[in-house]
Amino acid sequence: MRAFLLWLSASLCLAAPARAFETTATSAWVYDVASRTVLMEKDADIPLPPASMSKLMTLTMLFEAVRDGRVTMDTTFPVSERAWRMGGSKMFIEPADRPTVEELIKGIIINSGNDACVAVAEGLAGTEEAFARQMNERAAELGLTHTHLTNSSGWPDPGHRMSMEDLGLLADYMIREFPDLYPLFAETEFNYKDRVPSNARNRNPLLAIGTGEWTADGLKTGHTQEAGYGLVGSAIQDGRRVIFVISGLQSDRARATESERLVNWAFREFTMQTLVPAGSTVVEAPVWLGSASRVPLTTEAGVNVLVPAGAQDRVRVEVVYDSPIPAPIAKGDPVGRLVVTVPGSRDAITPLIANTDVPEAGFVGRMRGAVMQLGQRAVAATGI
Structure with a gap:
């Protein structure tokens, strides 16, 4: 041997050593995609209430159905009374509506519609309970070892849990496997049938930030009283992508500030060497x-x-x-x-x-x- x-x-230039990132999030995970390197983790493998961030799993199931030809972007889904009566964030679909798959995807990503999630779950699996079982089976196949889901929307439930690492790995899977659908995460506004203009804007705070150094293009916010404010985010600088997940922030402003700080740190404190x-x-x-x-x-x-x-x-x-x-x-x-x-x-x-x-x-x-x-x-x- x-x-x-x-x-x-x-002869490479020298600088101060990379500084550790101290976050106010209760749980966090930061990942450099090209080098497959975890840059930072804080209690990232602990299953926590994911709030609406778990909608990424619902979207994954729908994206896979589109990819496999089981549905198209023009396929329409019925709206049950259960979907219509969902509380929290809504796309504002009604029982007489027949939204398309494309409209439902936008309603989930941009409006964070709980009603849209139930319509998708029932459209793909018959019932939300059956859909939850299918999501858990698929999560296990994808290697998400700290995930157990009981509903399609992230509605608070003691058994509905995901780790921040699992959410980040799921985001990486979606970006890699669905390049034609992933750009929908960067869209900033969707108002189904002009029903509620006040709910039409994407809640992802980084989409509105133009730093000139990097650009954010996804993915999903989350908030409940139990989970706090969280975000599964992704940003690109000169072709280099960073995925991050944070949870447990105290306000939407704190979420926005911490997300921007974290992305700046990830790009400035590490360099890619070929x-x-x-x-x-x-x-x-x-x-x-x-x-x-x-x-x-x-x-x-x-x-x-x-x-x-x-x-x-x-x-x-x-x-x-x-x-x-x-x-x-x-x-x-x-x-x-x-x-x-x-x-x-x-x-x-x-x-x-x-x-x-x-x-x-x-x-x-x-x-x-x-x-x-x-x-x-x-x-x-x-x-x-």
Whole structure:
């Protein structure tokens, strides 16, 4: 086994170390999407009342139904008396209405409509209770281990719980899997049939903030007396996306202030470093009894790491593989690993794969290799 230790250039500019973010939220989770790095967590794995933030699971079920062809954006759903009578935030649909899937999505995202959620639940599963069971099954399949839902809207219930980490992971899933539907989260106004103009604006406070440095494009606010004020948010700066979840704030103003502070911190205190550009060769490894003496090793998609400000010169990159690598080798075969150590973070391990085919050597090549190995053993035995 041979290990190669590579060091990043020490000429990178230095700054103060990244400062920890002290939040007034009772629970929080911050995630850098490109590097798959959790930047901050505070009681993020504790199941808590999610309020309307759990509407993301209802939307996920509806988005998947659209993707799978079970419904289209023009499919209409009936409105039951139960949906019509829902309290709290509403889209203001009535029993005589037949809202489309697109209208219901906007009613949930922008108006936070509890009535819209019930209409979706009944339209997809027959009853809200059956829909809740389906959501729990799907949440488990998605790896949301601290989630149990009893209704479609986030209406207060002792059994209705999600962790902030689960909400963030669900947001990441929605952004990745539904690029055609996700832009609806950035829309700021929807007034179904011009019924209630005062309820027509999206409550996400970051959508109205134009910092010039980053742009927010989702996802969902939440508020109940038990849960406090919360937000599942996402923002982009120069192609880099950060997802965050906060809960337990004391007011909508506190939620807006804390969200903006957190996004600024995430973008300013960490920088993205490209260690291995996509398709580039990391190292050429020796080959045993192959038609070529060396094989180039690469990664599938390049390697990017998130580095705290001031820690650029302390990033360590280690290449590990068995040497020499025995032939035959097929392009794409995993033959080693790249280990990146960033101060304050877990090691990031990326598989190294062969970038070309290396067949076995012919008879002459194998004989030459055997002779060389015997010669090396003889030298070692005589101590020359």
